[in-house]
Amino acid sequence: MSDSIEKQTSFGIVMDDHEMVLKTPEDNSELTPLWQKRNFYLYPFVMFSDLIGSRHLLSLLVKRDIATRYRRAYLGLFWAILEPLLLAGIYSVIFTILVGRSDPLYAAKVVLGVIGWSLFSRSVTSSAKSLTDSVNLFQFARVPKSVFATNGPITNIILALFSLLSVIPFFVIHDLPITINLLLLPFWLFILSFTGWSIGLLVAPISCKIPDVMNIVNFLVRAGFFLSPVMWTYDMFSKRFGEGWQSVVAHLNPTIVPITEMRDAVLGTSSNVPSWGYGLCFGMVVIFYLFGSIIFMRSAHKAVVNI
Amino acid sequence: MNIVMRLENVTLEYPVPRRYRKEKVKPSGIRNVSFELKKGEVLGIIGRNGSGKSTLLKMMAGVFPPNSGQISSKGAVSLLAGVGVGFNKELTGRENAYLYGALMGRNRKQIDELIEEIQSFAELTHHFDRPFRTFSSGMKARLGISVATAFKPDLLLIDEVLGVGDVSFREKSQKKVKDLIETSGSVIIVSHSLGMLKDMCTRMILIEDGEILIDDEPDAVIAKYIEILAS
Numbered sequence: 001m002s003d004s005i006e007k008q009t010s011f012g013i014v015m016d017d018h019e020m021v022l023k024t025p026e027d028n029s030e031l032t033p034l035w036q037k038r039n040f041y042l043y044p045f046v047m048f049s050d051l052i053g054s055r056h057l058l059s060l061l062v063k064r065d066i067a068t069r070y071r072r073a074y075l076g077l078f079w080a081i082l083e084p085l086l087l088a089g090i091y092s093v094i095f096t097i098l099v100g101r102s103d104p105l106y107a108a109k110v111v112l113g114v115i116g117w118s119l120f121s122r123s124v125t126s127s128a129k130s131l132t133d134s135v136n137l138f139q140f141a142r143v144p145k146s147v148f149a150t151n152g153p154i155t156n157i158i159l160a161l162f163s164l165l166s167v168i169p170f171f172v173i174h175d176l177p178i179t180i181n182l183l184l185l186p187f188w189l190f191i192l193s194f195t196g197w198s199i200g201l202l203v204a205p206i207s208c209k210i211p212d213v214m215n216i217v218n219f220l221v222r223a224g225f226f227l228s229p230v231m232w233t234y235d236m237f238s239k240r241f242g243e244g245w246q247s248v249v250a251h252l253n254p255t256i257v258p259i260t261e262m263r264d265a266v267l268g269t270s271s272n273v274p275s276w277g278y279g280l281c282f283g284m285v286v287i288f289y290l291f292g293s294i295i296f297m298r299s300a301h302k303a304v305v306n307i
Numbered sequence: 308m309n310i311v312m313r314l315e316n317v318t319l320e321y322p323v324p325r326r327y328r329k330e331k332v333k334p335s336g337i338r339n340v341s342f343e344l345k346k347g348e349v350l351g352i353i354g355r356n357g358s359g360k361s362t363l364l365k366m367m368a369g370v371f372p373p374n375s376g377q378i379s380s381k382g383a384v385s386l387l388a389g390v391g392v393g394f395n396k397e398l399t400g401r402e403n404a405y406l407y408g409a410l411m412g413r414n415r416k417q418i419d420e421l422i423e424e425i426q427s428f429a430e431l432t433h434h435f436d437r438p439f440r441t442f443s444s445g446m447k448a449r450l451g452i453s454v455a456t457a458f459k460p461d462l463l464l465i466d467e468v469l470g471v472g473d474v475s476f477r478e479k480s481q482k483k484v485k486d487l488i489e490t491s492g493s494v495i496i497v498s499h500s501l502g503m504l505k506d507m508c509t510r511m512i513l514i515e516d517g518e519i520l521i522d523d524e525p526d527a528v529i530a531k532y533i534e535i536l537a538s
Binding site: 031060137304 | 310311312313319321322368369370371372373377378379380381384388392393395397398402405406409410414415
Protein backbone atom coordinates (compact mmCIF):
# COMPACT_ATOMS: atom_id res chain seq x y z
CA MET A 1 0.00 0.00 0.00
CA SER A 2 1.32 3.40 -0.88
CA ASP A 3 2.35 6.09 1.62
CA SER A 4 -0.55 8.24 0.54
CA ILE A 5 -3.22 5.64 1.19
CA GLU A 6 -1.73 4.85 4.60
CA LYS A 7 -1.90 8.57 5.39
CA GLN A 8 -5.54 8.71 4.41
CA THR A 9 -6.54 5.87 6.68
CA SER A 10 -4.60 7.44 9.55
CA PHE A 11 -6.92 10.45 9.22
CA GLY A 12 -9.88 8.12 9.43
CA ILE A 13 -11.16 9.01 5.97
CA VAL A 14 -12.48 6.28 3.72
CA MET A 15 -10.34 6.39 0.61
CA ASP A 16 -11.75 5.81 -2.81
CA ASP A 17 -9.26 6.78 -5.46
CA HIS A 18 -11.97 7.03 -8.12
CA GLU A 19 -13.54 9.90 -6.26
CA MET A 20 -11.92 13.11 -5.33
CA VAL A 21 -12.48 16.37 -3.57
CA LEU A 22 -10.81 18.85 -1.31
CA LYS A 23 -7.36 19.37 -0.03
CA THR A 24 -5.59 17.36 2.60
CA PRO A 25 -4.11 18.90 5.74
CA GLU A 26 -1.03 20.98 4.87
CA ASP A 27 2.03 18.87 5.39
CA ASN A 28 5.10 19.53 3.32
CA SER A 29 7.15 16.70 4.74
CA GLU A 30 5.16 13.79 3.29
CA LEU A 31 3.48 12.88 0.04
CA THR A 32 -0.20 13.71 0.27
CA PRO A 33 -2.90 12.88 -2.26
CA LEU A 34 -4.11 15.80 -4.33
CA TRP A 35 -7.69 14.58 -4.05
CA GLN A 36 -9.59 12.98 -1.22
CA LYS A 37 -13.14 12.08 -0.42
CA ARG A 38 -15.28 13.69 2.27
CA ASN A 39 -18.86 13.32 3.33
CA PHE A 40 -21.09 15.68 1.39
CA TYR A 41 -22.69 17.18 4.49
CA LEU A 42 -19.31 18.68 5.41
CA TYR A 43 -19.08 20.66 2.15
CA PRO A 44 -20.93 23.80 3.35
CA PHE A 45 -18.46 24.07 6.26
CA VAL A 46 -15.40 23.12 4.20
CA MET A 47 -16.27 25.82 1.67
CA PHE A 48 -16.22 28.50 4.38
CA SER A 49 -13.02 27.08 5.82
CA ASP A 50 -11.42 27.18 2.32
CA LEU A 51 -12.48 30.80 1.87
CA ILE A 52 -11.13 31.85 5.25
CA GLY A 53 -7.87 30.04 4.50
CA SER A 54 -7.60 31.88 1.16
CA ARG A 55 -8.65 35.30 2.48
CA HIS A 56 -5.42 37.00 1.30
CA LEU A 57 -5.93 35.79 -2.26
CA LEU A 58 -9.63 36.62 -2.05
CA SER A 59 -8.89 40.20 -0.98
CA LEU A 60 -6.41 40.60 -3.86
CA LEU A 61 -8.96 39.29 -6.36
CA VAL A 62 -11.57 41.73 -5.02
CA LYS A 63 -9.08 44.62 -5.27
CA ARG A 64 -8.27 43.51 -8.83
CA ASP A 65 -11.96 43.42 -9.77
CA ILE A 66 -12.62 46.89 -8.34
CA ALA A 67 -9.45 48.30 -9.91
CA THR A 68 -10.14 46.89 -13.37
CA ARG A 69 -13.90 47.43 -13.59
CA TYR A 70 -13.72 51.19 -14.10
CA ARG A 71 -9.99 51.60 -14.77
CA ARG A 72 -10.37 52.80 -18.36
CA ALA A 73 -13.41 55.01 -17.67
CA TYR A 74 -12.85 58.75 -17.21
CA LEU A 75 -15.42 58.91 -14.40
CA GLY A 76 -14.00 55.79 -12.72
CA LEU A 77 -15.83 54.58 -9.60
CA PHE A 78 -18.27 57.46 -9.94
CA TRP A 79 -20.14 55.26 -12.46
CA ALA A 80 -21.25 53.09 -9.53
CA ILE A 81 -23.24 56.09 -8.26
CA LEU A 82 -24.24 57.50 -11.63
CA GLU A 83 -25.63 54.28 -13.07
CA PRO A 84 -28.51 53.74 -10.58
CA LEU A 85 -29.36 57.46 -10.69
CA LEU A 86 -29.62 57.46 -14.49
CA LEU A 87 -31.67 54.27 -14.50
CA ALA A 88 -33.97 55.64 -11.79
CA GLY A 89 -34.48 58.80 -13.84
CA ILE A 90 -35.47 56.82 -16.95
CA TYR A 91 -37.74 54.40 -15.06
CA SER A 92 -39.43 57.26 -13.22
CA VAL A 93 -40.26 59.02 -16.46
CA ILE A 94 -41.58 55.78 -18.05
CA PHE A 95 -43.61 54.93 -14.94
CA THR A 96 -45.12 58.41 -14.70
CA ILE A 97 -46.11 58.28 -18.38
CA LEU A 98 -47.63 54.77 -18.04
CA VAL A 99 -49.39 55.12 -14.67
CA GLY A 100 -50.08 58.82 -14.88
CA ARG A 101 -49.33 59.64 -11.27
CA SER A 102 -46.20 60.48 -9.55
CA ASP A 103 -45.05 59.38 -6.09
CA PRO A 104 -42.51 61.98 -4.92
CA LEU A 105 -40.36 59.19 -3.45
CA TYR A 106 -40.73 56.87 -6.44
CA ALA A 107 -37.33 57.77 -7.88
CA ALA A 108 -35.64 56.98 -4.55
CA LYS A 109 -37.47 53.65 -4.40
CA VAL A 110 -36.29 52.82 -7.93
CA VAL A 111 -32.68 53.74 -7.09
CA LEU A 112 -32.74 51.30 -4.15
CA GLY A 113 -34.49 48.68 -6.29
CA VAL A 114 -31.84 49.04 -9.00
CA ILE A 115 -28.98 48.78 -6.49
CA GLY A 116 -30.48 45.69 -4.82
CA TRP A 117 -31.43 43.96 -8.05
CA SER A 118 -28.10 44.72 -9.75
CA LEU A 119 -26.24 43.28 -6.77
CA PHE A 120 -28.32 40.10 -6.81
CA SER A 121 -28.17 39.57 -10.58
CA ARG A 122 -24.45 40.34 -10.85
CA SER A 123 -23.72 37.98 -7.95
CA VAL A 124 -25.65 35.20 -9.70
CA THR A 125 -23.91 35.67 -13.04
CA SER A 126 -20.40 36.26 -11.68
CA SER A 127 -20.40 33.11 -9.57
CA ALA A 128 -22.21 31.09 -12.26
CA LYS A 129 -19.50 32.04 -14.81
CA SER A 130 -16.62 31.77 -12.34
CA LEU A 131 -15.32 28.40 -13.49
CA THR A 132 -15.29 29.26 -17.18
CA ASP A 133 -13.96 32.80 -16.62
CA SER A 134 -11.20 31.89 -14.17
CA VAL A 135 -9.88 28.76 -15.81
CA ASN A 136 -6.55 30.47 -16.55
CA LEU A 137 -6.12 31.56 -12.94
CA PHE A 138 -6.63 28.26 -11.21
CA GLN A 139 -4.11 26.66 -13.55
CA PHE A 140 -1.36 28.57 -11.76
CA ALA A 141 -1.47 26.74 -8.47
CA ARG A 142 -3.72 24.57 -6.39
CA VAL A 143 -6.27 26.98 -4.97
CA PRO A 144 -9.86 26.19 -3.89
CA LYS A 145 -12.08 26.97 -6.87
CA SER A 146 -14.70 28.43 -4.53
CA VAL A 147 -12.40 31.48 -4.17
CA PHE A 148 -12.98 32.37 -7.83
CA ALA A 149 -16.74 32.03 -7.38
CA THR A 150 -16.71 34.35 -4.36
CA ASN A 151 -14.59 37.35 -5.34
CA GLY A 152 -17.26 38.59 -7.80
CA PRO A 153 -20.13 38.74 -5.24
CA ILE A 154 -17.84 40.41 -2.63
CA THR A 155 -16.78 43.01 -5.23
CA ASN A 156 -20.45 43.59 -6.03
CA ILE A 157 -21.30 44.16 -2.35
CA ILE A 158 -18.54 46.78 -2.05
CA LEU A 159 -19.68 48.54 -5.23
CA ALA A 160 -23.33 48.38 -4.06
CA LEU A 161 -22.34 50.01 -0.75
CA PHE A 162 -20.64 52.72 -2.78
CA SER A 163 -23.73 53.05 -5.01
CA LEU A 164 -25.80 53.78 -1.90
CA LEU A 165 -24.24 57.25 -1.93
CA SER A 166 -26.68 57.93 -4.78
CA VAL A 167 -29.58 58.14 -2.27
CA ILE A 168 -27.99 61.10 -0.44
CA PRO A 169 -29.67 63.67 -2.74
CA PHE A 170 -33.08 62.22 -1.78
CA PHE A 171 -32.32 62.74 1.93
CA VAL A 172 -31.66 66.40 1.17
CA ILE A 173 -34.54 66.97 -1.28
CA HIS A 174 -37.23 65.12 0.71
CA ASP A 175 -35.84 65.80 4.17
CA LEU A 176 -35.80 62.07 4.96
CA PRO A 177 -35.15 61.04 8.58
CA ILE A 178 -31.78 59.50 9.40
CA THR A 179 -32.62 56.51 11.58
CA ILE A 180 -30.77 53.58 13.07
CA ASN A 181 -32.53 51.38 10.49
CA LEU A 182 -29.98 52.61 7.93
CA LEU A 183 -27.50 50.28 9.61
CA LEU A 184 -29.56 47.38 8.25
CA LEU A 185 -28.71 48.31 4.65
CA PRO A 186 -25.39 46.39 4.57
CA PHE A 187 -27.17 43.36 6.07
CA TRP A 188 -29.82 43.27 3.33
CA LEU A 189 -27.19 43.85 0.66
CA PHE A 190 -25.28 40.91 2.10
CA ILE A 191 -28.42 38.72 1.98
CA LEU A 192 -29.01 39.64 -1.67
CA SER A 193 -25.42 38.93 -2.66
CA PHE A 194 -25.23 35.74 -0.58
CA THR A 195 -28.38 34.38 -2.21
CA GLY A 196 -27.12 35.27 -5.69
CA TRP A 197 -23.74 33.71 -4.91
CA SER A 198 -25.41 30.49 -3.69
CA ILE A 199 -27.55 30.24 -6.83
CA GLY A 200 -24.42 30.85 -8.93
CA LEU A 201 -22.59 28.04 -7.08
CA LEU A 202 -25.43 25.74 -8.00
CA VAL A 203 -25.22 26.67 -11.67
CA ALA A 204 -21.42 27.00 -12.20
CA PRO A 205 -20.48 23.31 -12.58
CA ILE A 206 -23.56 22.59 -14.69
CA SER A 207 -22.76 25.47 -17.05
CA CYS A 208 -19.32 23.95 -17.74
CA LYS A 209 -20.95 20.79 -19.04
CA ILE A 210 -23.97 22.41 -20.66
CA PRO A 211 -23.12 25.94 -21.91
CA ASP A 212 -26.82 26.56 -22.70
CA VAL A 213 -27.42 26.81 -18.97
CA MET A 214 -25.75 30.25 -18.96
CA ASN A 215 -28.19 31.40 -21.66
CA ILE A 216 -31.06 30.24 -19.46
CA VAL A 217 -29.55 32.04 -16.45
CA ASN A 218 -29.14 35.24 -18.47
CA PHE A 219 -32.75 34.98 -19.64
CA LEU A 220 -34.03 34.38 -16.08
CA VAL A 221 -32.00 37.34 -14.83
CA ARG A 222 -33.55 39.59 -17.48
CA ALA A 223 -37.06 38.26 -16.80
CA GLY A 224 -36.44 38.45 -13.06
CA PHE A 225 -35.95 42.20 -13.32
CA PHE A 226 -39.65 42.64 -14.09
CA LEU A 227 -40.73 40.05 -11.50
CA SER A 228 -38.70 41.76 -8.76
CA PRO A 229 -39.59 44.98 -6.94
CA VAL A 230 -37.42 47.31 -8.99
CA MET A 231 -40.01 49.34 -10.90
CA TRP A 232 -42.85 48.31 -8.58
CA THR A 233 -43.05 48.22 -4.80
CA TYR A 234 -44.28 45.80 -2.15
CA ASP A 235 -47.19 48.12 -1.33
CA MET A 236 -48.31 48.25 -4.97
CA PHE A 237 -48.30 44.45 -5.08
CA SER A 238 -50.16 44.09 -1.75
CA LYS A 239 -52.85 46.56 -2.79
CA ARG A 240 -53.44 44.74 -6.06
CA PHE A 241 -53.21 41.09 -4.97
CA GLY A 242 -53.77 41.15 -1.19
CA GLU A 243 -52.37 38.26 0.82
CA GLY A 244 -53.65 35.32 -1.22
CA TRP A 245 -51.68 32.66 -3.05
CA GLN A 246 -50.21 35.34 -5.32
CA SER A 247 -48.46 36.78 -2.28
CA VAL A 248 -46.94 33.40 -1.39
CA VAL A 249 -45.71 32.96 -4.98
CA ALA A 250 -44.25 36.48 -4.99
CA HIS A 251 -42.31 35.75 -1.78
CA LEU A 252 -40.60 32.84 -3.53
CA ASN A 253 -38.62 35.56 -5.29
CA PRO A 254 -35.58 35.84 -2.98
CA THR A 255 -35.14 39.57 -3.72
CA ILE A 256 -38.59 40.79 -2.67
CA VAL A 257 -38.03 40.98 1.11
CA PRO A 258 -34.44 42.37 1.04
CA ILE A 259 -35.26 45.12 -1.50
CA THR A 260 -38.43 46.05 0.38
CA GLU A 261 -36.50 46.20 3.66
CA MET A 262 -33.82 48.38 2.03
CA ARG A 263 -36.51 50.84 0.98
CA ASP A 264 -38.10 50.83 4.44
CA ALA A 265 -34.69 51.42 6.06
CA VAL A 266 -33.95 54.45 3.89
CA LEU A 267 -37.40 55.99 3.51
CA GLY A 268 -38.56 55.37 7.08
CA THR A 269 -41.63 53.48 5.87
CA SER A 270 -43.08 50.14 6.96
CA SER A 271 -44.26 47.70 4.32
CA ASN A 272 -45.62 45.16 6.81
CA VAL A 273 -43.93 42.11 5.36
CA PRO A 274 -45.58 39.14 7.14
CA SER A 275 -43.44 37.04 9.46
CA TRP A 276 -43.81 34.02 7.16
CA GLY A 277 -42.35 36.23 4.39
CA TYR A 278 -39.15 36.65 6.41
CA GLY A 279 -39.17 32.92 7.19
CA LEU A 280 -39.47 32.08 3.50
CA CYS A 281 -36.70 34.55 2.63
CA PHE A 282 -34.18 33.23 5.17
CA GLY A 283 -35.24 29.63 4.52
CA MET A 284 -34.43 30.06 0.82
CA VAL A 285 -31.07 31.63 1.67
CA VAL A 286 -30.12 28.57 3.73
CA ILE A 287 -31.47 26.06 1.20
CA PHE A 288 -29.74 27.74 -1.75
CA TYR A 289 -26.44 27.82 0.15
CA LEU A 290 -26.64 24.18 1.24
CA PHE A 291 -27.46 22.93 -2.25
CA GLY A 292 -25.10 25.41 -3.95
CA SER A 293 -22.09 24.59 -1.79
CA ILE A 294 -22.63 20.83 -1.95
CA ILE A 295 -23.06 20.76 -5.73
CA PHE A 296 -20.14 23.15 -6.32
CA MET A 297 -17.72 21.31 -4.02
CA ARG A 298 -18.73 17.96 -5.44
CA SER A 299 -18.76 18.83 -9.12
CA ALA A 300 -16.57 21.87 -9.84
CA HIS A 301 -13.28 19.97 -10.14
CA LYS A 302 -14.70 17.43 -12.56
CA ALA A 303 -16.68 20.03 -14.49
CA VAL A 304 -13.65 22.11 -15.50
CA VAL A 305 -12.44 19.23 -17.67
CA ASN A 306 -15.27 20.20 -20.04
CA ILE A 307 -14.05 23.79 -20.47
CA MET B 308 13.31 7.95 -0.85
CA ASN B 309 12.94 11.61 -1.61
CA ILE B 310 9.91 11.60 -3.87
CA VAL B 311 8.09 14.88 -4.58
CA MET B 312 5.35 13.49 -6.85
CA ARG B 313 3.88 10.09 -7.48
CA LEU B 314 1.32 9.09 -10.09
CA GLU B 315 -0.32 5.68 -9.76
CA ASN B 316 -2.37 4.34 -12.71
CA VAL B 317 -3.75 7.78 -13.44
CA THR B 318 -6.42 8.00 -16.12
CA LEU B 319 -8.39 10.99 -17.39
CA GLU B 320 -10.52 10.76 -20.49
CA TYR B 321 -12.12 13.88 -21.94
CA PRO B 322 -15.81 13.59 -22.76
CA VAL B 323 -16.38 12.75 -26.42
CA PRO B 324 -18.56 15.35 -28.18
CA ARG B 325 -22.07 14.03 -28.81
CA ARG B 326 -21.76 14.07 -32.62
CA TYR B 327 -18.80 11.65 -32.47
CA ARG B 328 -20.27 9.21 -29.97
CA LYS B 329 -21.95 7.00 -32.59
CA GLU B 330 -18.64 6.58 -34.42
CA LYS B 331 -17.16 5.15 -31.19
CA VAL B 332 -14.23 7.58 -31.26
CA LYS B 333 -11.57 6.77 -28.68
CA PRO B 334 -11.65 9.51 -26.02
CA SER B 335 -8.53 11.63 -25.75
CA GLY B 336 -6.74 12.07 -22.45
CA ILE B 337 -4.34 10.13 -20.27
CA ARG B 338 -4.46 6.37 -19.62
CA ASN B 339 -2.82 4.38 -16.80
CA VAL B 340 0.12 6.72 -16.31
CA SER B 341 2.44 5.87 -13.42
CA PHE B 342 5.77 7.40 -12.49
CA GLU B 343 7.61 9.03 -9.63
CA LEU B 344 9.62 12.23 -9.56
CA LYS B 345 12.50 12.58 -7.12
CA LYS B 346 13.73 15.75 -5.50
CA GLY B 347 16.14 17.66 -7.74
CA GLU B 348 15.11 15.81 -10.91
CA VAL B 349 14.37 17.63 -14.15
CA LEU B 350 11.87 15.56 -16.07
CA GLY B 351 11.16 16.33 -19.73
CA ILE B 352 7.92 15.22 -21.34
CA ILE B 353 7.72 14.97 -25.12
CA GLY B 354 5.13 13.69 -27.53
CA ARG B 355 3.17 14.69 -30.59
CA ASN B 356 0.50 17.39 -30.48
CA GLY B 357 -2.61 16.04 -28.74
CA SER B 358 -0.73 13.18 -27.08
CA GLY B 359 -1.76 14.36 -23.59
CA LYS B 360 1.34 16.23 -22.33
CA SER B 361 -0.47 19.38 -21.22
CA THR B 362 -3.35 17.37 -19.72
CA LEU B 363 -0.82 15.45 -17.64
CA LEU B 364 0.73 18.71 -16.37
CA LYS B 365 -2.71 20.07 -15.45
CA MET B 366 -3.49 16.91 -13.52
CA MET B 367 -0.20 17.16 -11.64
CA ALA B 368 -0.99 20.81 -10.84
CA GLY B 369 -4.35 19.73 -9.38
CA VAL B 370 -6.39 21.53 -12.03
CA PHE B 371 -8.03 18.36 -13.38
CA PRO B 372 -8.89 15.38 -11.18
CA PRO B 373 -8.20 11.90 -12.53
CA ASN B 374 -11.10 9.62 -13.46
CA SER B 375 -9.15 6.92 -11.68
CA GLY B 376 -5.77 6.46 -10.06
CA GLN B 377 -3.99 8.57 -7.49
CA ILE B 378 -1.70 11.60 -7.65
CA SER B 379 0.31 12.44 -4.56
CA SER B 380 2.63 15.39 -4.12
CA LYS B 381 4.82 17.05 -1.53
CA GLY B 382 5.04 20.83 -1.04
CA ALA B 383 3.96 23.64 -3.33
CA VAL B 384 3.33 22.86 -6.99
CA SER B 385 3.13 25.61 -9.60
CA LEU B 386 2.24 25.42 -13.27
CA LEU B 387 3.54 27.88 -15.83
CA ALA B 388 1.18 27.12 -18.68
CA GLY B 389 2.11 29.38 -21.56
CA VAL B 390 2.90 33.01 -22.27
CA GLY B 391 0.59 35.33 -20.38
CA VAL B 392 -1.70 32.59 -19.10
CA GLY B 393 -3.30 33.64 -15.84
CA PHE B 394 -2.24 37.27 -15.94
CA ASN B 395 -4.89 39.97 -16.01
CA LYS B 396 -4.42 42.27 -18.98
CA GLU B 397 -5.70 45.36 -17.15
CA LEU B 398 -3.39 44.96 -14.13
CA THR B 399 0.20 46.15 -14.17
CA GLY B 400 3.14 43.77 -14.11
CA ARG B 401 3.61 44.55 -10.41
CA GLU B 402 -0.06 43.91 -9.56
CA ASN B 403 0.01 40.66 -11.50
CA ALA B 404 3.13 39.59 -9.60
CA TYR B 405 1.32 40.19 -6.29
CA LEU B 406 -1.68 38.22 -7.51
CA TYR B 407 0.52 35.34 -8.64
CA GLY B 408 2.28 35.35 -5.25
CA ALA B 409 -1.08 35.12 -3.49
CA LEU B 410 -2.07 32.23 -5.74
CA MET B 411 1.14 30.55 -4.62
CA GLY B 412 0.01 31.01 -1.01
CA ARG B 413 2.42 33.83 -0.16
CA ASN B 414 1.37 36.76 2.03
CA ARG B 415 2.00 40.41 1.22
CA LYS B 416 5.20 40.67 3.26
CA GLN B 417 6.75 37.64 1.55
CA ILE B 418 5.84 39.07 -1.86
CA ASP B 419 7.26 42.49 -0.89
CA GLU B 420 10.61 40.81 -0.24
CA LEU B 421 10.67 39.24 -3.71
CA ILE B 422 9.18 41.97 -5.85
CA GLU B 423 12.47 43.68 -6.69
CA GLU B 424 14.02 40.37 -7.71
CA ILE B 425 11.02 39.69 -9.97
CA GLN B 426 11.28 43.12 -11.60
CA SER B 427 15.01 42.84 -12.05
CA PHE B 428 14.97 39.33 -13.54
CA ALA B 429 12.09 40.15 -15.90
CA GLU B 430 14.07 43.17 -17.20
CA LEU B 431 10.85 45.16 -17.40
CA THR B 432 12.16 48.43 -15.86
CA HIS B 433 9.39 51.07 -16.08
CA HIS B 434 7.08 48.68 -17.97
CA PHE B 435 6.62 46.79 -14.68
CA ASP B 436 4.11 49.45 -13.61
CA ARG B 437 2.25 49.52 -16.92
CA PRO B 438 -0.80 47.39 -17.81
CA PHE B 439 -0.03 43.86 -18.89
CA ARG B 440 -1.95 44.40 -22.14
CA THR B 441 0.79 46.80 -23.28
CA PHE B 442 3.52 44.12 -22.93
CA SER B 443 5.12 42.43 -25.93
CA SER B 444 4.98 38.62 -25.95
CA GLY B 445 8.65 38.52 -24.89
CA MET B 446 7.91 40.76 -21.91
CA LYS B 447 4.91 38.60 -20.96
CA ALA B 448 7.08 35.49 -21.04
CA ARG B 449 9.82 37.16 -18.99
CA LEU B 450 7.33 38.20 -16.30
CA GLY B 451 5.81 34.70 -16.26
CA ILE B 452 9.14 32.93 -15.78
CA SER B 453 10.32 35.53 -13.31
CA VAL B 454 7.33 35.21 -10.95
CA ALA B 455 7.06 31.42 -11.36
CA THR B 456 10.67 30.85 -10.29
CA ALA B 457 10.86 33.65 -7.68
CA PHE B 458 8.33 31.99 -5.37
CA LYS B 459 10.43 28.82 -5.40
CA PRO B 460 7.80 26.08 -5.59
CA ASP B 461 8.90 22.59 -4.57
CA LEU B 462 7.79 21.43 -8.00
CA LEU B 463 7.59 23.72 -11.03
CA LEU B 464 5.66 22.51 -14.06
CA ILE B 465 6.55 24.34 -17.28
CA ASP B 466 4.49 24.00 -20.45
CA GLU B 467 6.21 25.33 -23.60
CA VAL B 468 7.45 28.58 -22.09
CA LEU B 469 11.22 28.26 -21.89
CA GLY B 470 11.64 28.49 -25.67
CA VAL B 471 10.22 32.00 -25.93
CA GLY B 472 12.01 35.34 -25.88
CA ASP B 473 15.40 36.22 -27.37
CA VAL B 474 18.48 34.02 -27.11
CA SER B 475 19.96 35.81 -24.09
CA PHE B 476 16.71 35.59 -22.14
CA ARG B 477 16.31 31.92 -23.06
CA GLU B 478 19.73 31.22 -21.60
CA LYS B 479 18.94 33.34 -18.57
CA SER B 480 15.64 31.59 -17.87
CA GLN B 481 17.23 28.16 -18.30
CA LYS B 482 19.89 29.18 -15.78
CA LYS B 483 17.13 30.37 -13.41
CA VAL B 484 15.42 26.98 -13.66
CA LYS B 485 18.74 25.25 -12.92
CA ASP B 486 19.20 27.51 -9.88
CA LEU B 487 15.74 26.52 -8.69
CA ILE B 488 16.69 22.84 -8.95
CA GLU B 489 19.84 23.49 -6.92
CA THR B 490 17.77 25.10 -4.17
CA SER B 491 15.88 21.81 -3.72
CA GLY B 492 13.18 22.30 -6.34
CA SER B 493 12.15 19.81 -9.00
CA VAL B 494 10.99 20.67 -12.49
CA ILE B 495 8.88 19.01 -15.16
CA ILE B 496 9.17 20.55 -18.62
CA VAL B 497 6.88 19.96 -21.56
CA SER B 498 8.44 21.13 -24.81
CA HIS B 499 9.01 20.33 -28.46
CA SER B 500 12.51 21.76 -28.25
CA LEU B 501 14.55 18.57 -28.14
CA GLY B 502 17.91 20.37 -27.87
CA MET B 503 16.83 22.30 -24.80
CA LEU B 504 15.30 19.20 -23.17
CA LYS B 505 18.47 17.20 -23.82
CA ASP B 506 20.52 19.97 -22.28
CA MET B 507 18.38 20.45 -19.17
CA CYS B 508 16.69 17.15 -18.30
CA THR B 509 18.03 14.33 -16.20
CA ARG B 510 15.24 12.06 -17.36
CA MET B 511 12.55 12.07 -20.04
CA ILE B 512 9.17 10.53 -20.79
CA LEU B 513 7.65 10.01 -24.23
CA ILE B 514 3.86 10.10 -24.35
CA GLU B 515 1.91 8.72 -27.30
CA ASP B 516 -1.88 8.65 -27.41
CA GLY B 517 -2.19 9.28 -23.67
CA GLU B 518 0.14 6.48 -22.59
CA ILE B 519 3.81 6.43 -21.56
CA LEU B 520 5.83 4.75 -24.30
CA ILE B 521 9.25 5.10 -22.73
CA ASP B 522 10.65 6.53 -19.47
CA ASP B 523 14.43 6.69 -19.71
CA GLU B 524 17.51 8.87 -20.13
CA PRO B 525 17.13 11.83 -22.55
CA ASP B 526 19.19 10.30 -25.38
CA ALA B 527 17.15 7.09 -25.49
CA VAL B 528 13.79 8.89 -25.29
CA ILE B 529 14.69 11.44 -27.98
CA ALA B 530 15.89 8.64 -30.31
CA LYS B 531 12.59 6.81 -29.84
CA TYR B 532 10.61 10.01 -30.46
CA ILE B 533 12.50 10.70 -33.70
CA GLU B 534 11.83 7.11 -34.74
CA ILE B 535 8.09 7.57 -34.17
CA LEU B 536 8.01 10.84 -36.07
CA ALA B 537 9.82 9.23 -39.01
CA SER B 538 7.49 6.22 -39.17
